[in-house]
Amino acid sequence: MTISKLVLIELWKRKSQLITGLLAITLGISVIVAIQSISVVSEQNVARNLDNLGANILVLPQAASIDDYYTSDIDAPTLPMDYVERILTSTIAGVDNMSPKLTRRVKVGDQSVVLTGIQPKSEIASKPLWQSSGLTGAEIKAACAPTQSDNKSHGLEDEKLKRKAIDTLNYNDCLAGSQVAKRLKLNVNGQIKIMNKEFRVVKILPETGTVDDDRIFANLKDVQTLLGIENQVSAIEIMGCCNAISDGLLGKLRNILPDTRVTTIGQIVSTQIETNQLMKKVTLVMLIIIFFVGGISIGNYIWANVNERKREIGILRMMGAERGTIYEMFLLKSLILGIVGGALGYVFGTLAGVILGPYLAGIVVKPLYLYLLWSILLSVAISLTGSLIPTYLAAKFDPHSNLQED
Amino acid sequence: MILQGENVLKQYHHNGGLINALNNVSFKVNKGDFVTVTGPSGSGKSTLLLSIFGLIRLTSGTIIFDGKRIDNISDRKLTDVRKKSVGYILQSFALVPYLTTIQNVMIPLALEKIPKKEQYKRAAAILDYVGLSDRMEHLPRELSAGQQQRVAIARSIVHRPQIIMADEPTGNLDPSLSLEILDFLKKINRDNKITIMMVTHSPVAAEYGTLKLHLNEGKIVESSKVKLYSPELLNN
Ligand SMILES: Nc1ncnc2c1ncn2[C@@H]1O[C@H](COP(=O)(O)OP(=O)(O)OP(=O)(O)O)[C@@H](O)[C@H]1O
């Protein structure tokens, strides 16, 4: 026997009580981990997605948020495709390229997939990784093409790398993102049935680490017909010349495109940063609440445990256990509770993030392993703090007056 | 002499008044004595037994154990004396409910931080001595009352104490089981020269004493020594 063994046996024998003791702390940590893992990944993703857009201006329906643009729910608003013509026929200068797209979340079997209609030729295969996979055709002449150092930042050294358009994407053909291909077990030249229409997978796209990995790309016209949303698109991505943007290109576009939001990537990024800062504040408030609620709940649990074991404490003190031994017993127990609570909280929070991430933020959440350490440290700190007072009182118990109670 | 009490006083405040639970009690116990403490309910027997090694703090008086004063030492030192030199047996067995027989017996050894292997060896040997080798993995609730008290006895002697303090060890047992336990205590007392101080209500149990103290209203009103140990007592 050792005191640690005694603690473990007691814990194990009363393991059902554990759940009550751990509930608050586990729940709290789960929520924090879920929020954090979604917001951290979404932060990275938004940056990467926008970076990868190849465009620097986004035209969205007035009612749409940037989240709608990524999550692509069934009822996400759309804007008329005529707007592309309208821009082309206008006298506005500085628009190098436009790629309209229609995006919708659809079911393939029992899986949820994002289907994106794109217009070949105009769709910028800006995604540097796409280019390297030989997908692309003619180079788009762009006044604001990324510099070589931009490309280097994507880990691509090819100096000839320029923004190029996807050459062809025939009707009934589709491109599959790497994640979705894995999920649906798609092969090149294999078939995929989307809403009763067979598509041939012509290419599985290399992994980009963005929402594109979870998308299936097909011809815009095809997708419009399939979804029954003729002549409508979810967004128009515009490659605008930097000088033109500073000369008021956005305002000019707004004038000819009613009911739309015309924003630059820069604005979106700063909105996203604001959102993330808000999330950080929310997390901080949560943290404070969890510290109190979790601490009090663990303290309450330990106090109940101390009372239940008054007699045992008396017996041990009678046999020569020092006050320190009583501290050791209850603080060790609370340490174990903290570790278990933190680890469970991390697991549940990460699961929640991974499961809910795609629905809430349209992103693929990967576990943040470092958060396991933080979750456990936080939980242990809360647990030990909460147990301090009940443990102090337990060690102070008069051994004799607790001996005879039954 | 192993234990000596001098003018031991324990007062309780109760509803504004003072109760003398122990009223200037003095006694001397020699090594190997089997002390029985008798007296009516409320006469201070438990108070005496539990205050000697500090489970109850005395109001005043001197207690000398093994040549050293222990009435005025720190809580920590008293705890250490209990851990190394004293074994307790209570009427209610006082076993830890979630630990098995052998684990309960190993507690005093665990508190002394004795290596695991030796703990097991010593606890198993003692359980054999009290006849419970076949109940080592049982939980207290899976044992009969007599068996539970034998576990408590094993636990009180496993760390080889100099003295065993027993408060009505047979109070919860029927007469034949009581005799079994009393015989056991006598055996321990004789075999190992362990001093025993036992509080009891029962006149039969009191007959086991070599030093008999009788308390009334906090005072020792009778003290008698039995010089010779009479073996026929074992058989009644
Ligand atoms: N905590 C306390 N507060 C006040 N009085 C107490 C307290 N503990 C014991 N007493 C009193 O001290 C006296 C002695 O009590 P003690 O428990 O020693 O009696 P006892 O001889 O062991 O009795 P019994 O045979 O019933 O066990 C009693 O009158 C009791 O009421």
Ligand SMILES: [Mg+2]
């Ligand atoms: Mg009593």
